[in-house]
Amino acid sequence: MKRNSKIIILLSVIIISVTGCIKDSLNIDPTRSNEENFDPNYLLTTAQMDYGNATEFQLYEMGGMVQIIASTLDYYSGGDKYSISLTSYNDRFFTNGLQGAARLLEAQKLAEKKDAVNNVNLIQIARIMWVMTMQRVTDIYGDIPYAEAGMAKYGIQYPKYDKQEDIYKDMLTRLEDAINKLDATKPGPAGDIIYNGNITQWKKLGYSLMLRIAMRLVKVDAALAKTYAEKAAGKTFTDINDNAILPLDGGSNEATQNRISNALLNDLPQVRWASTFINYLKENDDPRLYTLTEKADTGLANNNQIGKGGLQYTKQANPPAGSVNEVPVGMPNGYTIGGVRDIATAPGYPGVTGTGANASPLGNYARPRLAVFVTKRSLSKYLITYAQTELLIAEAKLRGWNMGAETAAQHYKNGLTASLQSMQQLDGMLAISIPDITAYVATRPLDISTNEKALNMINTEYWASTLFDLPEVWANYRRSGYPALVPVNFPGNITGATIPRRLTYPLGENANNRDNYQSALQRMGGSDLTTTRIWWDK
Structure with a gap:
C-alpha cells in the first residue's frame, strides 16, 4: 500500500505542468491533456501534497511565533522577532492555498463531468480537502476569496473577499454535506495518498475536521460550535491508526520531499x-x-x-x-x-x-x-491526528457539551497517550516504550480543579503534540490563549512586542484585485496589519 502511494506521489509532480492545459481546453491535439482525457485523480493527489507538505515558510514564520523553534538566522526573524521580514514571505500561504483549492475544484468538476455516480467519493473527498485547505488560508489571513476562489476559468478574474464569519458557517455545512455523500459501496479514488481510498477513514477524518472547525468558534459563536461539535461526537478518530498522515518520498525530486526537512538541511546550524x-x-x-x-x-x-x-x-x-x-x-x-x-x-x-x-x-x-x-526527507507529516481530536473533545466535555459518556479527564488521557504513541508512526527513532508512556501519563492527570487549569493543560498539550504543523499550532494558540507565551521585544519589531495575530495579504492583491482587497481591509479597520485579530480570535 505504501509502495503504491509513493508511485502515485511521483506521478503527481507532472500535474503542475499539465493543469494549465485544462484551463485552455486544448482539444486540437488529442494527445495533449484536456477535459476529456485528463484524470482528476492526479489533481487530488497534487492538492493533498500541496496541503500536507505546506511551504517551509511555516518554519520561518510560525515556528518562532509559537516558540516551538528559535533561530538566529535573519530570514527567521519575522516569526522569531516579529521583524519587517514577516511581510516578505506572506504570500506563500495565500497563493499556494488558493492554487490548491483551485485544483480541488477542478478535480470535482472533471469527476462530475466524466462520471458523477462512480466518482462520487473522489468528488466528496476533494470537497473535504477543499474545506481543509480554505480553513488554513482564512485562519492565517482572515477574510479571503472563498465563494469565488479558483473560478478564473469560469470568468471570475477578481474574486471578492468573503467575511470569515460567512466562510466558517459555509465550511461547516459544506463539510457535513460532503461527509453524508461519501458512499462506501462505490470505488475510492485512486489519487488518494492519505487513506488509499478508504471511505470509512474519510468519514472519520471529516468528522474530526468538523470538530476542529467547530472549536475555532468557541469565543464568537459558542452555540454553533456546540451544535457541530456534538454532531461529530462518536464519529471521529478512535485510535492512532486513524491518523491522517501524508507519506513523502526521500528520492531526488524535491516536490515529494519533506519541506521542513529540506529547510533544516541548510538552516540547522542556527536553528x-x-x-x-x-x-x-x-x-x-x-x-x-x-x-x-x-x-x-x-x-x-x-x-x-x-x-x-x-x-x-x-x-x-x-x-x-x-x-x-x-x-x-x-x-x-x-x-x-x-x-x-x-x-x-x-x-x-x-x-x-x-x-x-x-x-x-x-x-x-x-x-x-x-x-x-533533517537527513530523512521522506519523513511523513501529520494532517489531523487522534491525539489532537481527543484533546479537543476533552475541551468540549469541559464546556459541558454532549460528547459521549467519557469524561474530559479520560479524553485528555487518551490524547496525551496517543501523542506519545504516534511518534513512532513518523519514525522508529522517535518511538517511546509503552511502559514509559504508561508511567508518564499516570503522572499527568487532567487538573479539573478550575476550568482555567484544565484548559491550559489541554491546549498546551495540543501545542506540544501538533509540532511541525505550525499553521495549526498558531491557530489553536490564538483561539485558546494557551500556552501562555511571553512575547519577544526585539528592537525594531513591527507588532509592538506582541505575538502576531495574522499575516498580511500579498502585496500583489492591492494591484491585481484592488477593490475587493480594499473592501476586506475596511472590514478589518482599514489597515493591513499583523496585529489585527481575525473574526474568531477575540
Missing part, C-alpha cells in the same frame, strides 16, 4: 528547539525531551557540518559513545549571534562549545535530531 518548548517537556519530565533532541558535536565545525551526527542526550551517568549525560537546554527566542541582542547575553546562556575560532555559540542548545528531521 534550535525553543526554550519555551524544551522547558515544558523538562518541567513535566516528558519522555519526548530525549527522543526529539540532540546536541551538536563539540565546536563550530561540527555544528555547521550537516552530515555530522549529533550527540544523543541520556540520563545515564556514564554515557556510551555518541551520547552525553546532560539535560537538553532550549534556546530563547529573540536573539542573534552578535549584534544588539547577542545570544551570549541571554539569561542562563550555557556558553560555547569548542574554543577560539572553533567556538560554537549555539553548541550547548538542543537541536532537532538530525537523523530524523
Whole structure:
C-alpha cells in the first residue's frame, strides 16, 4: 500500500505542468491533456501534497511565533522577532492555498463531468480537502476569496473577499454535506495518498475536521460550535491508526520531499528547539525531551557540518559513545549571534562549545535530531491526528457539551497517550516504550480543579503534540490563549512586542484585485496589519 502511494506521489509532480492545459481546453491535439482525457485523480493527489507538505515558510514564520523553534538566522526573524521580514514571505500561504483549492475544484468538476455516480467519493473527498485547505488560508489571513476562489476559468478574474464569519458557517455545512455523500459501496479514488481510498477513514477524518472547525468558534459563536461539535461526537478518530498522515518520498525530486526537512538541511546550524518548548517537556519530565533532541558535536565545525551526527542526550551517568549525560537546554527566542541582542547575553546562556575560532555559540542548545528531521526527507507529516481530536473533545466535555459518556479527564488521557504513541508512526527513532508512556501519563492527570487549569493543560498539550504543523499550532494558540507565551521585544519589531495575530495579504492583491482587497481591509479597520485579530480570535 505504501509502495503504491509513493508511485502515485511521483506521478503527481507532472500535474503542475499539465493543469494549465485544462484551463485552455486544448482539444486540437488529442494527445495533449484536456477535459476529456485528463484524470482528476492526479489533481487530488497534487492538492493533498500541496496541503500536507505546506511551504517551509511555516518554519520561518510560525515556528518562532509559537516558540516551538528559535533561530538566529535573519530570514527567521519575522516569526522569531516579529521583524519587517514577516511581510516578505506572506504570500506563500495565500497563493499556494488558493492554487490548491483551485485544483480541488477542478478535480470535482472533471469527476462530475466524466462520471458523477462512480466518482462520487473522489468528488466528496476533494470537497473535504477543499474545506481543509480554505480553513488554513482564512485562519492565517482572515477574510479571503472563498465563494469565488479558483473560478478564473469560469470568468471570475477578481474574486471578492468573503467575511470569515460567512466562510466558517459555509465550511461547516459544506463539510457535513460532503461527509453524508461519501458512499462506501462505490470505488475510492485512486489519487488518494492519505487513506488509499478508504471511505470509512474519510468519514472519520471529516468528522474530526468538523470538530476542529467547530472549536475555532468557541469565543464568537459558542452555540454553533456546540451544535457541530456534538454532531461529530462518536464519529471521529478512535485510535492512532486513524491518523491522517501524508507519506513523502526521500528520492531526488524535491516536490515529494519533506519541506521542513529540506529547510533544516541548510538552516540547522542556527536553528534550535525553543526554550519555551524544551522547558515544558523538562518541567513535566516528558519522555519526548530525549527522543526529539540532540546536541551538536563539540565546536563550530561540527555544528555547521550537516552530515555530522549529533550527540544523543541520556540520563545515564556514564554515557556510551555518541551520547552525553546532560539535560537538553532550549534556546530563547529573540536573539542573534552578535549584534544588539547577542545570544551570549541571554539569561542562563550555557556558553560555547569548542574554543577560539572553533567556538560554537549555539553548541550547548538542543537541536532537532538530525537523523530524523533533517537527513530523512521522506519523513511523513501529520494532517489531523487522534491525539489532537481527543484533546479537543476533552475541551468540549469541559464546556459541558454532549460528547459521549467519557469524561474530559479520560479524553485528555487518551490524547496525551496517543501523542506519545504516534511518534513512532513518523519514525522508529522517535518511538517511546509503552511502559514509559504508561508511567508518564499516570503522572499527568487532567487538573479539573478550575476550568482555567484544565484548559491550559489541554491546549498546551495540543501545542506540544501538533509540532511541525505550525499553521495549526498558531491557530489553536490564538483561539485558546494557551500556552501562555511571553512575547519577544526585539528592537525594531513591527507588532509592538506582541505575538502576531495574522499575516498580511500579498502585496500583489492591492494591484491585481484592488477593490475587493480594499473592501476586506475596511472590514478589518482599514489597515493591513499583523496585529489585527481575525473574526474568531477575540
